[in-house]
Amino acid sequence: MATRAIAIEDVKTGEVTAAVYEHPFVVRLCHWVNAVALFVMVGSGLQIFRAFPSFGAKIPQKDLLNWPRAFALGGWLGGALQWHLTFMWIYIATGLLYIGYQIFSGNYKQVLFVRRDLPGVWPMVRHYFLFGPKPPTREVYNPLQKHAYTSAIALGVLSVLTGFAVWKPVQFSWLAWMMGGFHWARLWHFLIMWAMLAFVFGHLVMVALHGWNKFVSMLTGWKKDPEYRSE
Amino acid sequence: MYSRTDSRKFKTISRRELLKLAPVVALGAFAIPQLQKPLLKGGLGFSDWASARLFRSGHLAPTFAESDLTPFDKFPINDYDVDDPEVDFDRWTLTVTGAVQKPGDYTLAQIKALPKFTQNTRHVCVEGWDVIGRFGGVRLSDFLKMIGADPTARFVTVECADDYYESLDMVTAVHPQSLLCYEMYGRPLTRKHGAPLRLSIPTKIGYKQAKYLTDLKVSHVLGKAGYWEDQGYSEFYGL
Numbered sequence: 001m002a003t004r005a006i007a008i009e010d011v012k013t014g015e016v017t018a019a020v021y022e023h024p025f026v027v028r029l030c031h032w033v034n035a036v037a038l039f040v041m042v043g044s045g046l047q048i049f050r051a052f053p054s055f056g057a058k059i060p061q062k063d064l065l066n067w068p069r070a071f072a073l074g075g076w077l078g079g080a081l082q083w084h085l086t087f088m089w090i091y092i093a094t095g096l097l098y099i100g101y102q103i104f105s106g107n108y109k110q111v112l113f114v115r116r117d118l119p120g121v122w123p124m125v126r127h128y129f130l131f132g133p134k135p136p137t138r139e140v141y142n143p144l145q146k147h148a149y150t151s152a153i154a155l156g157v158l159s160v161l162t163g164f165a166v167w168k169p170v171q172f173s174w175l176a177w178m179m180g181g182f183h184w185a186r187l188w189h190f191l192i193m194w195a196m197l198a199f200v201f202g203h204l205v206m207v208a209l210h211g212w213n214k215f216v217s218m219l220t221g222w223k224k225d226p227e228y229r230s231e
Numbered sequence: 232m233y234s235r236t237d238s239r240k241f242k243t244i245s246r247r248e249l250l251k252l253a254p255v256v257a258l259g260a261f262a263i264p265q266l267q268k269p270l271l272k273g274g275l276g277f278s279d280w281a282s283a284r285l286f287r288s289g290h291l292a293p294t295f296a297e298s299d300l301t302p303f304d305k306f307p308i309n310d311y312d313v314d315d316p317e318v319d320f321d322r323w324t325l326t327v328t329g330a331v332q333k334p335g336d337y338t339l340a341q342i343k344a345l346p347k348f349t350q351n352t353r354h355v356c357v358e359g360w361d362v363i364g365r366f367g368g369v370r371l372s373d374f375l376k377m378i379g380a381d382p383t384a385r386f387v388t389v390e391c392a393d394d395y396y397e398s399l400d401m402v403t404a405v406h407p408q409s410l411l412c413y414e415m416y417g418r419p420l421t422r423k424h425g426a427p428l429r430l431s432i433p434t435k436i437g438y439k440q441a442k443y444l445t446d447l448k449v450s451h452v453l454g455k456a457g458y459w460e461d462q463g464y465s466e467f468y469g470l
Binding site for chain 2: 005006007008009011012019029033040048049052054057058077079082083086087088090168169170171173177182183186219220221222
């Protein structure tokens with residue numbers, strides 16, 4: 001998909017800056033609805049976990065951690081399940097709409113990490129973490145970003161699949177079996193949540209570091225980008 | 232693909248694009264106390280509706296080998312009130328009412344006269360733990376036939392010696408693995424595990440598998456779904 005770019009002339013100074021249309025409406029809508037849904041799913045999920053904070057036997061019960069109630073949602077197990085079983089549909093719906101839109105619009109090429117992105121990952125890691133030189137960017141997203149976003153989407157899909165294995169270990173017995181049984185499915189579901197939270201943490205750090213323009217572009221679609229060069 | 236505009240027009244474009252995201256604000260309804268309860272009830276109801284549709288009456292719950300069984304003393308005893316409601320076994324009967332041809336009091340001997348089935352199945356608690364137990368009893372479907380239950384009825388509700396109460400949708404009740412259970416691990420049910428008769432429904436969550444049964448009713452409409460359901464748990468909760 002060709003990138004839509006626009007040159008903006010400041011009415012007062014006459015200065016010209018470029019802006020790129022980075023995020024189509026459906027992507028922005030899914031991003032924000034899903035962000036809310038993910039927040040609710042994690043909060044209520046941790047409250048559900050509080051009911052049996054272990055992955056071992058019930059007798060004797062060895063608690064893995066005592067997750068504080070203040071960082072959980074729903075108040076009690078039944079309340080948390082109501083939140084979880086309500087927002088999972090919103091979470092799934094935004095996921096399906098997003099993936100469907102990306103495929104049919106061809107927009108997926110912007111975020112899908114493919115083999116040719118592989119060589120670009122290390123220079124980008126060096127730039128971010130070891131303060132190496134900034135590799136030239138030819139696309140909206142650099143290889144490391146594509147890797148992160150593709151992983152996040154994969155984690156989203158896995159969170160739903162493991163969730164269904166925990167919720168319906170009989171109707172989806174094959175799914176639970178693939179994950180090593182109900183017990184393991186529950187553990188995978190938990191671990192995938194932490195992986196997702198690690199992504200969210202990195203994502204928020206990058207947004208904070210890379211500033212206002214990128215945040216605004218997820219709201220309006222347009223990113224003011226002085227570096228952009230028309231092809 | 233390089234067009235020109237001025238900063239004022241760009242602001243208008245940006246604002247219009249931002250306003251398109253207004254539907255996201257609708258999620259804020261969940262933060263309004265008066266709306267939160269009905270919205271969550273609706274979400275739970277939708278999940279129950281989807282669960283009923285996902286339920287396949289011909290699909291069996293996984294069964295396990297003897298070596299997979301959780302040791303009997305490690306099988307948790309859960310109740311909402313008392314471990315042992317001190318049922319008088321000599322005078323115990325199961326009182327059958329509702330849409331049946333033969334209502335009345337059924338003795339344990341009458342129930343045991345039906346064909347016996349034994350199965351090693353997983354018992355999943357809503358809290359998240361699970362155990363594998365060995366359950367023996369008669370098929371609920373055989374018992375429903377014996378009492379002449381109306382085949383068009385939609386619910387089976389039970390009451391218990393500890394005043395617990397539960398319900399099953401008819402499709403789950405007549406599933407071949409749904410048992411009126413009087414044996415665990417090859418021995419008569421112990422008092423704390425629900426003697427003399429309990430439900431063992433491997434396609435349902437633990438709290439639906441009521442213990443110390445005293446009454447069974449077949450009905451077309453659901454009165455009370457169950458003790459925990461009345462506190463806000465899922466009504467269907469099929470696994």
